Amino acid sequence: MKRMIPQKKPIIILPVYLMGLLVVLAIGFMIFRGIRKQAGNPIVLSASDVPRITAADAIAAINANEAFLLDTRSASQYQASHARGSYSMPYADIESWVDTLDKDAWYITYCT
Numbered sequence: 001m002k003r004m005i006p007q008k009k010p011i012i013i014l015p016v017y018l019m020g021l022l023v024v025l026a027i028g029f030m031i032f033r034g035i036r037k038q039a040g041n042p043i044v045l046s047a048s049d050v051p052r053i054t055a056a057d058a059i060a061a062i063n064a065n066e067a068f069l070l071d072t073r074s075a076s077q078y079q080a081s082h083a084r085g086s087y088s089m090p091y092a093d094i095e096s097w098v099d100t101l102d103k104d105a106w107y108i109t110y111c112t
Contacts, residue, residue, distance in 0.1 A: 058108050067106040083110065 053061075061067035062085055069086040071078050078088040089097050091111070101107060 053108065058110075061106065061108065067108050070107050070109045072109050072111045086110075 058067070058069070062069050069083055070089045071082050071086045072089055072091040072094075074090050074092065075088055078086075078090075082088070089109075
């Protein structure tokens with residue numbers, strides 16, 4: 001009869017590494033959220049902090065291709081009438097389109 005030599009089972013370390021990575025990511029996310037909560041969101045401004053420009057300045061910027069004109073009304077309102085050269089970006093759908101905008105571009109929004 002052959003003698004059986006006990007073999008060591010390979011230690012599976014991958015799940016341990018994945019759990020450690022998950023813990024590190026969770027802690028990092030919580031720290032990030034805490035810092036953003038304390039410092040505020042630098043991207044989103046209150047209505048009083050948003051710079052206002054005159055219609056003449058907006059027209060000049062659009063004609064010089066220095067800015068994009070965004071109509072934030074509903075799509076049906078945009079279809080009824082809109083400023084020439086404007087893009088329809090309904091405010092109700094802001095979460096779906098805001099991340100597609102170039103952060104370095106100048107956008108002029110209007111809603112009436």
